[in-house]
Amino acid sequence: MFLRHLALAAACVALCAGPANSQEMKVGITADFTGATAAVGAPFKLAAEIFPDHVGGVPVKWIVLDDGGNTSTTVKNARKFIDEDKVDIILGSNTIPSTMAMFTPAAQGGTPQIAMVPVDIPSEQRAWLFNLPQSAKIMVGAIVDDMKSRNFKRVAFIGYNDGWGELNWKNFEQLATAAGLQIVAKELYSRTDTSVTAQVLKLLDANPDAVFVGASATPATLPHLTLKDQGFKGQIYHTHGAVSKPFLNAGGKQLEGAILPTGPIVVAAGLPDANPIKKVALDFEAKYTAKYGPGAPSPFAGYAWDAMLLLNAAVPDAAAKAKPGTPEFRAALRDSLASGREVVGTHAVYKFTDQDRYGVDARSRVLVIVKNGAFALYK
Structure with a gap:
Protein backbone atom coordinates (compact mmCIF):
# COMPACT_ATOMS: atom_id res chain seq x y z
CA MET A 1 0.00 0.00 0.00
CA PHE A 2 2.83 2.37 0.88
CA LEU A 3 4.54 1.77 -2.47
CA ARG A 4 1.26 2.36 -4.29
CA HIS A 5 0.74 5.73 -2.55
CA LEU A 6 4.36 6.63 -3.24
CA ALA A 7 3.91 5.85 -6.94
CA LEU A 8 0.71 7.91 -7.09
CA ALA A 9 2.43 10.83 -5.38
CA ALA A 10 5.33 10.67 -7.81
CA ALA A 11 2.93 10.63 -10.74
CA CYS A 12 1.12 13.67 -9.34
CA VAL A 13 4.37 15.58 -8.95
CA ALA A 14 5.33 14.77 -12.54
CA LEU A 15 1.97 15.92 -13.88
CA CYS A 16 1.93 19.10 -11.84
CA ALA A 17 5.44 19.96 -12.96
CA GLY A 18 4.42 19.67 -16.61
CA PRO A 19 6.75 18.87 -19.48
CA ALA A 20 10.45 18.95 -18.71
CA SER A 135 18.41 44.81 -46.90
CA ALA A 136 19.34 48.24 -48.17
CA LYS A 137 20.17 46.60 -51.49
CA ILE A 138 16.62 45.31 -51.94
CA MET A 139 15.05 48.64 -50.98
CA VAL A 140 17.44 50.91 -52.85
CA GLY A 141 17.00 48.62 -55.83
CA ALA A 142 13.32 49.57 -55.97
CA ILE A 143 14.29 53.25 -56.12
CA VAL A 144 16.85 52.73 -58.86
CA ASP A 145 14.37 50.63 -60.86
CA ASP A 146 11.87 53.49 -60.72
CA MET A 147 14.50 56.06 -61.70
CA LYS A 148 15.44 53.98 -64.72
CA SER A 149 11.82 53.32 -65.75
CA ARG A 150 11.22 57.08 -65.78
CA ASN A 151 14.28 57.72 -67.94
CA PHE A 152 16.10 59.81 -65.37
CA LYS A 153 19.70 60.30 -66.42
CA ARG A 154 21.31 62.49 -63.75
CA VAL A 155 20.77 61.62 -60.08
CA ALA A 156 22.18 62.85 -56.78
CA PHE A 157 22.48 61.68 -53.18
CA ILE A 158 22.35 63.43 -49.81
CA GLY A 159 22.43 61.34 -46.65
CA TYR A 160 23.60 60.90 -43.09
CA ASN A 161 27.31 60.90 -42.36
CA ASP A 162 26.92 57.70 -40.35
CA GLY A 163 26.32 53.98 -40.83
CA TRP A 164 22.79 54.35 -42.22
CA GLY A 165 23.82 57.00 -44.70
CA GLU A 166 26.86 54.99 -45.77
CA LEU A 167 24.84 51.80 -46.22
CA ASN A 168 22.36 53.54 -48.50
CA TRP A 169 25.07 55.37 -50.42
CA LYS A 170 27.09 52.22 -51.02
CA ASN A 171 24.09 50.40 -52.48
CA PHE A 172 22.87 53.42 -54.43
CA GLU A 173 26.28 53.98 -56.00
CA GLN A 174 26.56 50.34 -57.03
CA LEU A 175 23.01 49.89 -58.35
CA ALA A 176 22.67 53.27 -60.04
CA THR A 177 25.98 52.85 -61.84
CA ALA A 178 24.99 49.36 -62.98
CA ALA A 179 21.68 50.78 -64.27
CA GLY A 180 23.49 53.37 -66.38
CA LEU A 181 22.52 56.37 -64.24
CA GLN A 182 25.01 59.21 -63.78
CA ILE A 183 25.52 60.21 -60.15
CA VAL A 184 26.31 63.91 -60.41
CA ALA A 185 26.62 64.82 -56.73
CA LYS A 186 26.97 63.36 -53.25
CA GLU A 187 26.52 65.34 -50.03
CA LEU A 188 26.40 64.37 -46.35
CA TYR A 189 24.90 65.82 -43.18
CA SER A 190 24.48 64.99 -39.52
CA ARG A 191 21.24 63.83 -37.92
CA THR A 192 21.46 66.81 -35.56
CA ASP A 193 22.10 69.47 -38.21
CA THR A 194 19.62 72.33 -38.39
CA SER A 195 20.60 73.48 -41.89
CA VAL A 196 21.74 71.76 -45.09
CA THR A 197 21.48 74.77 -47.38
CA ALA A 198 25.12 74.60 -48.43
CA GLN A 199 24.84 70.93 -49.36
CA VAL A 200 21.57 71.42 -51.23
CA LEU A 201 22.96 74.32 -53.28
CA LYS A 202 25.80 72.05 -54.40
CA LEU A 203 23.25 69.41 -55.42
CA LEU A 204 21.27 71.95 -57.43
CA ASP A 205 24.42 73.18 -59.17
CA ALA A 206 24.81 69.62 -60.52
CA ASN A 207 21.30 69.81 -62.04
CA PRO A 208 19.99 66.32 -61.13
CA ASP A 209 16.71 64.87 -62.40
CA ALA A 210 16.14 63.16 -59.05
CA VAL A 211 17.61 63.18 -55.55
CA PHE A 212 17.81 60.24 -53.14
CA VAL A 213 17.81 61.22 -49.44
CA GLY A 214 19.70 58.54 -47.51
CA ALA A 215 18.29 59.36 -44.07
CA SER A 216 15.54 58.25 -41.68
CA ALA A 217 12.73 59.48 -39.43
CA THR A 218 12.16 63.23 -38.95
CA PRO A 219 15.73 64.41 -39.80
CA ALA A 220 15.12 63.06 -43.31
CA THR A 221 12.75 65.98 -43.92
CA LEU A 222 15.51 68.61 -43.61
CA PRO A 223 17.11 68.13 -47.06
CA HIS A 224 13.70 67.51 -48.62
CA LEU A 225 12.27 70.79 -47.35
CA THR A 226 15.45 72.64 -48.28
CA LEU A 227 15.35 71.24 -51.82
CA LYS A 228 11.76 72.42 -52.16
CA ASP A 229 12.54 75.84 -50.67
CA GLN A 230 15.37 76.24 -53.19
CA GLY A 231 13.03 75.51 -56.07
CA PHE A 232 13.90 71.91 -56.95
CA LYS A 233 11.22 70.46 -59.24
CA GLY A 234 12.62 66.98 -59.72
CA GLN A 235 11.68 63.71 -57.97
CA ILE A 236 12.77 63.16 -54.36
CA TYR A 237 13.17 59.66 -52.96
CA HIS A 238 13.66 58.54 -49.35
CA THR A 239 14.73 55.36 -47.60
CA HIS A 240 12.36 52.93 -45.90
CA GLY A 241 13.75 54.29 -42.63
CA ALA A 242 11.72 57.45 -43.19
CA VAL A 243 8.34 55.72 -43.46
CA SER A 244 6.68 56.94 -40.28
CA LYS A 245 4.00 59.28 -39.01
CA PRO A 246 6.57 61.63 -37.41
CA PHE A 247 8.20 62.00 -40.86
CA LEU A 248 4.87 63.01 -42.40
CA ASN A 249 4.07 65.38 -39.54
CA ALA A 250 7.45 67.07 -39.70
CA GLY A 251 7.43 67.56 -43.46
CA GLY A 252 3.82 68.47 -44.02
CA LYS A 253 2.55 69.37 -47.50
CA GLN A 254 6.05 69.78 -48.87
CA LEU A 255 6.45 66.00 -48.78
CA GLU A 256 3.64 65.44 -51.29
CA GLY A 257 4.92 63.32 -54.15
CA ALA A 258 7.90 61.86 -52.30
CA ILE A 259 8.53 58.20 -53.13
CA LEU A 260 9.78 55.63 -50.62
CA PRO A 261 10.32 51.86 -50.54
CA THR A 262 8.77 50.05 -47.61
CA GLY A 263 7.37 46.75 -46.44
CA PRO A 264 3.89 45.63 -47.56
CA ILE A 265 2.46 46.28 -44.06
CA VAL A 266 2.20 50.01 -44.81
CA VAL A 267 -0.36 49.45 -47.58
CA ALA A 268 -1.65 46.03 -46.54
CA ALA A 269 -5.29 46.74 -47.38
CA GLY A 270 -4.33 47.48 -50.98
CA LEU A 271 -2.43 44.25 -51.52
CA PRO A 272 -3.95 41.51 -53.71
CA ASP A 273 -5.84 38.90 -51.68
CA ALA A 274 -3.49 36.24 -53.03
CA ASN A 275 -0.53 37.91 -51.33
CA PRO A 276 0.09 35.87 -48.13
CA ILE A 277 1.49 38.92 -46.34
CA LYS A 278 -1.86 40.73 -46.55
CA LYS A 279 -3.68 38.54 -44.02
CA VAL A 280 -0.83 38.59 -41.51
CA ALA A 281 -0.37 42.35 -41.80
CA LEU A 282 -4.09 43.08 -41.41
CA ASP A 283 -4.27 40.76 -38.41
CA PHE A 284 -1.46 42.67 -36.72
CA GLU A 285 -3.10 45.99 -37.61
CA ALA A 286 -6.33 44.83 -35.96
CA LYS A 287 -4.51 43.89 -32.76
CA TYR A 288 -2.53 47.13 -32.80
Missing part, protein backbone atom coordinates in the same frame (compact mmCIF):
# COMPACT_ATOMS: atom_id res chain seq x y z
CA ASN A 21 11.07 21.70 -21.21
CA SER A 22 8.12 23.98 -20.35
CA GLN A 23 10.44 26.35 -18.43
CA GLU A 24 9.95 30.03 -19.23
CA MET A 25 12.13 31.42 -22.00
CA LYS A 26 13.39 34.99 -21.88
CA VAL A 27 13.73 37.48 -24.71
CA GLY A 28 15.71 40.72 -24.40
CA ILE A 29 14.59 43.73 -26.44
CA THR A 30 16.62 46.94 -26.56
CA ALA A 31 16.06 50.05 -28.67
CA ASP A 32 15.96 53.83 -28.47
CA PHE A 33 12.63 54.80 -26.91
CA THR A 34 13.55 58.31 -25.72
CA GLY A 35 16.48 59.61 -27.79
CA ALA A 36 17.05 61.09 -31.21
CA THR A 37 15.90 57.94 -33.06
CA ALA A 38 12.88 57.21 -30.87
CA ALA A 39 10.56 57.60 -33.87
CA VAL A 40 12.07 54.35 -35.13
CA GLY A 41 12.66 52.61 -31.79
CA ALA A 42 9.52 53.43 -29.81
CA PRO A 43 7.24 51.36 -32.12
CA PHE A 44 9.23 48.26 -31.10
CA LYS A 45 8.09 48.83 -27.52
CA LEU A 46 4.48 49.43 -28.57
CA ALA A 47 4.46 46.13 -30.43
CA ALA A 48 6.10 44.33 -27.49
CA GLU A 49 3.28 45.45 -25.22
CA ILE A 50 0.83 43.33 -27.24
CA PHE A 51 3.12 40.33 -27.65
CA PRO A 52 1.57 37.04 -26.42
CA ASP A 53 2.71 35.45 -23.16
CA HIS A 54 3.57 32.19 -24.98
CA VAL A 55 5.51 31.60 -28.21
CA GLY A 56 5.62 28.21 -29.82
CA GLY A 57 3.73 26.81 -26.83
CA VAL A 58 6.40 27.96 -24.36
CA PRO A 59 5.84 30.69 -21.75
CA VAL A 60 7.97 33.75 -22.46
CA LYS A 61 9.17 36.77 -20.50
CA TRP A 62 9.80 39.86 -22.61
CA ILE A 63 12.51 42.05 -21.04
CA VAL A 64 12.42 45.52 -22.65
CA LEU A 65 15.16 48.11 -22.05
CA ASP A 66 15.69 51.62 -23.41
CA ASP A 67 19.16 52.30 -24.81
CA GLY A 68 18.49 55.94 -25.73
CA GLY A 69 20.37 55.48 -28.99
CA ASN A 70 23.65 55.32 -27.05
CA THR A 71 25.95 52.48 -28.08
CA SER A 72 27.50 52.21 -24.61
CA THR A 73 24.06 51.78 -23.07
CA THR A 74 23.16 49.23 -25.73
CA VAL A 75 26.21 47.14 -24.85
CA LYS A 76 25.35 47.40 -21.13
CA ASN A 77 21.83 46.21 -21.92
CA ALA A 78 23.22 43.32 -23.95
CA ARG A 79 25.57 42.33 -21.13
CA LYS A 80 22.70 42.45 -18.65
CA PHE A 81 20.55 40.31 -20.92
CA ILE A 82 23.30 37.71 -21.29
CA ASP A 83 25.01 37.71 -17.89
CA GLU A 84 22.13 38.48 -15.51
CA ASP A 85 18.85 37.68 -17.23
CA LYS A 86 20.20 34.67 -19.14
CA VAL A 87 18.01 35.51 -22.13
CA ASP A 88 17.61 33.03 -24.94
CA ILE A 89 17.70 35.65 -27.71
CA ILE A 90 18.20 39.41 -28.16
CA LEU A 91 16.11 41.62 -30.46
CA GLY A 92 17.56 45.02 -31.38
CA SER A 93 18.52 47.69 -31.70
CA ASN A 94 17.10 50.38 -34.01
CA THR A 95 20.31 52.07 -35.19
CA ILE A 96 23.19 50.47 -37.05
CA PRO A 97 25.90 51.47 -34.52
CA SER A 98 23.90 50.19 -31.55
CA THR A 99 22.94 46.98 -33.33
CA MET A 100 26.49 46.23 -34.39
CA ALA A 101 27.81 47.04 -30.91
CA MET A 102 25.92 43.98 -29.64
CA PHE A 103 27.41 41.57 -32.19
CA THR A 104 30.45 40.73 -30.10
CA PRO A 105 28.71 40.15 -26.72
CA ALA A 106 25.97 38.11 -28.44
CA ALA A 107 28.46 35.91 -30.30
CA GLN A 108 30.73 35.53 -27.26
CA GLY A 109 27.74 34.67 -25.08
CA GLY A 110 26.38 32.13 -27.55
CA THR A 111 23.10 34.06 -27.71
CA PRO A 112 21.17 34.55 -30.97
CA GLN A 113 20.54 38.15 -32.02
CA ILE A 114 17.96 39.39 -34.49
CA ALA A 115 19.01 42.77 -35.87
CA MET A 116 16.05 45.11 -36.21
CA VAL A 117 17.74 47.40 -38.74
CA PRO A 118 19.53 46.42 -41.97
CA VAL A 119 23.17 45.66 -41.23
CA ASP A 120 26.16 44.00 -42.83
CA ILE A 121 26.86 40.85 -40.81
CA PRO A 122 30.57 40.08 -40.31
CA SER A 123 31.44 36.56 -41.44
CA GLU A 124 33.25 35.79 -38.19
CA GLN A 125 30.11 36.55 -36.13
CA ARG A 126 27.35 35.40 -38.46
CA ALA A 127 26.71 32.10 -36.65
CA TRP A 128 24.56 33.84 -34.02
CA LEU A 129 23.17 36.73 -36.07
CA PHE A 130 20.05 37.26 -38.18
CA ASN A 131 19.06 40.41 -40.10
CA LEU A 132 15.30 40.89 -40.06
CA PRO A 133 14.52 44.09 -42.06
CA GLN A 134 14.83 44.21 -45.80
CA THR A 289 -5.55 49.39 -33.28
CA ALA A 290 -7.50 47.47 -30.64
CA LYS A 291 -4.79 48.48 -28.16
CA TYR A 292 -3.86 51.97 -29.37
CA GLY A 293 -6.86 53.23 -31.32
CA PRO A 294 -7.29 54.18 -35.00
CA GLY A 295 -4.24 54.62 -37.15
CA ALA A 296 -2.07 52.15 -39.02
CA PRO A 297 0.85 50.69 -37.08
CA SER A 298 4.33 51.94 -37.85
CA PRO A 299 6.33 49.64 -40.14
CA PHE A 300 8.88 49.51 -37.33
CA ALA A 301 6.26 47.99 -35.07
CA GLY A 302 5.73 45.47 -37.85
CA TYR A 303 9.39 44.43 -37.67
CA ALA A 304 9.01 43.71 -33.97
CA TRP A 305 5.87 41.68 -34.63
CA ASP A 306 7.67 39.71 -37.31
CA ALA A 307 10.49 38.90 -34.87
CA MET A 308 7.86 37.46 -32.53
CA LEU A 309 6.35 35.42 -35.39
CA LEU A 310 9.79 34.03 -36.24
CA LEU A 311 10.24 32.95 -32.64
CA ASN A 312 6.78 31.42 -32.57
CA ALA A 313 7.77 29.23 -35.52
CA ALA A 314 11.27 28.38 -34.25
CA VAL A 315 10.67 27.67 -30.57
CA PRO A 316 8.83 24.31 -30.82
CA ASP A 317 11.79 22.56 -32.45
CA ALA A 318 14.24 24.13 -30.00
CA ALA A 319 12.08 23.29 -26.97
CA ALA A 320 11.91 19.67 -28.08
CA LYS A 321 15.70 19.47 -27.76
CA ALA A 322 16.54 21.49 -24.65
CA LYS A 323 15.21 23.63 -21.82
CA PRO A 324 14.97 27.41 -22.20
CA GLY A 325 17.66 29.21 -20.28
CA THR A 326 20.41 26.78 -21.29
CA PRO A 327 23.22 27.03 -23.85
CA GLU A 328 21.75 23.98 -25.56
CA PHE A 329 18.40 25.72 -26.05
CA ARG A 330 20.02 28.87 -27.42
CA ALA A 331 21.99 26.81 -29.94
CA ALA A 332 18.87 24.85 -30.88
CA LEU A 333 16.91 28.09 -31.27
CA ARG A 334 19.58 29.47 -33.57
CA ASP A 335 19.50 26.30 -35.65
CA SER A 336 15.73 26.33 -35.83
CA LEU A 337 15.69 29.96 -37.00
CA ALA A 338 18.14 28.97 -39.76
CA SER A 339 16.25 25.82 -40.77
CA GLY A 340 14.95 27.19 -44.08
CA ARG A 341 11.28 27.18 -43.08
CA GLU A 342 9.17 29.96 -44.56
CA VAL A 343 7.47 32.28 -42.07
CA VAL A 344 4.97 34.83 -43.33
CA GLY A 345 5.24 38.18 -41.57
CA THR A 346 3.90 41.70 -42.01
CA HIS A 347 6.89 42.73 -44.14
CA ALA A 348 8.08 39.59 -45.89
CA VAL A 349 8.02 35.85 -46.29
CA TYR A 350 11.13 35.04 -44.27
CA LYS A 351 13.42 32.10 -44.99
CA PHE A 352 16.70 31.98 -43.08
CA THR A 353 19.37 29.36 -43.71
CA ASP A 354 22.97 28.77 -42.74
CA GLN A 355 23.95 30.41 -46.02
CA ASP A 356 21.42 33.26 -45.89
CA ARG A 357 21.08 35.32 -42.73
CA TYR A 358 19.02 38.02 -44.51
CA GLY A 359 16.14 35.81 -45.54
CA VAL A 360 13.90 38.07 -47.65
CA ASP A 361 13.30 38.61 -51.35
CA ALA A 362 11.52 41.14 -53.57
CA ARG A 363 8.17 40.18 -52.04
CA SER A 364 9.26 42.22 -49.04
CA ARG A 365 9.10 45.60 -50.78
CA VAL A 366 6.64 47.99 -52.33
CA LEU A 367 6.95 51.62 -53.36
CA VAL A 368 4.70 54.18 -51.69
CA ILE A 369 4.08 57.83 -52.49
CA VAL A 370 3.12 60.60 -50.09
CA LYS A 371 -0.40 61.59 -51.12
CA ASN A 372 -2.78 63.78 -49.14
CA GLY A 373 -0.58 63.51 -46.06
CA ALA A 374 -0.43 59.71 -46.06
CA PHE A 375 1.45 56.83 -47.67
CA ALA A 376 -0.33 55.36 -50.69
CA LEU A 377 0.66 52.44 -52.91
CA TYR A 378 2.67 53.82 -55.84
CA LYS A 379 3.48 50.75 -57.94
